[in-house]
Amino acid sequence: MQRLARLFDLLAGDPQAERAVPPTGFTARLTTFTAAAMAFLAVFAMALSLATGRLADRWASELARTSTLRISAPEGQMEAQTRAALEVLRTTPGVAEARPLSADEQRALLEPWFGPDLPVEALPIPQLIEIVEDRAGYDPSGLRARLQAEVPGAVLDDHTRWREPLVEAAGRLRLLGMVSMALIAAATAAMITLAAQAALAANAQVIRVLRLVGARDTYIARAFVRRFTLRAVIGAALGTLAGIVAVLLLPRTDAAGGFLTGLGFRGWHWLWPLVIPPLAGAVAYAATRAAALRSLRAQS
């Protein structure tokens, strides 16, 4: 509560303390620009993190509920084996739905590799059956044993072997997004620290005079801290706004869009970028205060 009160005091400001430090146009604009650029990048890092989070969740849930049965059989036996496999699946507890993919669907799956107009019927490609599990799920070992006995050409793929690396990759991307945001915050802190130190060095005479007349270090620091915090908040607000507009202008998600068109915010997640300006202010406050007090200690 005391810290909160101090923050409100800071935002309310001490006009007299701030007036003691002469205005510095160039460093002010530089700090505001830096905060804006970092906030803009933070919006994208946040969007990336949230999008990969959604992707990981979708892959985890969708792939966990589906599996594929692949039937490879001589041309004359394909239909019989498909029927037999569907019968086995129909009587397997935990299987909610089993559906053989049509030739068009199989062509669509192969299209990215072989291009359009692929004569699927003329090629010895296996028949695929999509299996959707119910809530309880089925026993893959038991199903494999039954299929081995009744449909010798069937191979069950429960997606485990490629679902896990995909989910792991999406998780890593999400982590990368978070690390990016942490790095942006650290870079912002470093840049504001440098700007604050430059401002303190440029105002050495002001500091000497203030000390001579009995100003405490906290009084001197407050003038710099408020100034840099406000610049960071204003810059970050502008950068966040620009970032949100840029995300809005990204192409919309569609079936063929893939991952990149899914980059953005959904629903209440649009509120997340609003934390960036106050966060930038908090980072600027901590960085400037630490830099100012350290610098004042060194100058004494």
Add this chain to the structure above:
Amino acid sequence: MPLTGAIASPAPFGQNGAKRNRGRPVIELDNVAYSYGGAELFAGVSLALAPGSFHFLTGPSGAGKTTLLKLCYGELTATAGQVRLFDQDARGMARDGIAMVRRRIGVVHQDCQFLDHLSVAENVALPLTVSGRSADDRDFRDLMGWVGLSAQAAQLPPELSGGERQRAALARAVIMSPEVILADEPTGNIDQEMSQKLLTLLVELNRMGKSVLIATHDLTLIRAAKAQVQARVLRLRDRRLQLAGADL
């Protein structure tokens, strides 16, 4: 042997003087040494500034007069010995403590430094501002009138002449009604007439009960002061502080 001012001086300055002489020293240096860059500037310096005392500090250039003054307001720390400011050991003081002590000591430098983006009035009021107080309008006008800067109150410091800057620095030094005034070559950059005017202001302050210590080369100033007030003259020479002879 410590050189004491008003403590040793039997002559009071009017009614207040008698009370002042009974007070403890406001600033006390006990066997103080200061070294800079391996060279000892002075050593074995003992001094006690009693309330209401008036001292001059003379000595050749480079003898350490400015350094001695800086020790007196906590800008520098003695390399040996003890400096006591208002009965507190300066060495043990935190920076906030030093800041509080400086509110009780008014300092005037030869090269008066101001905040050039603030008006003269704001600069004069700066000690009040940093201590979170505001000036009473009438008192403030009186102060500006006393130093003869009423007409310059709204100007910026770079627009002032040397003498006006010195008087503005004096006004800033006294606005908190400090117990001690330390002045470092206050007449170094101003003409004779202005020096006399400044001295008159310092003598008036002393008569109000303030302790005054002026570091100066200006023998005319010292002689003029001794004609108006009982002042002691200390000389910093050959790394020692001595009481100056009767010629001063």
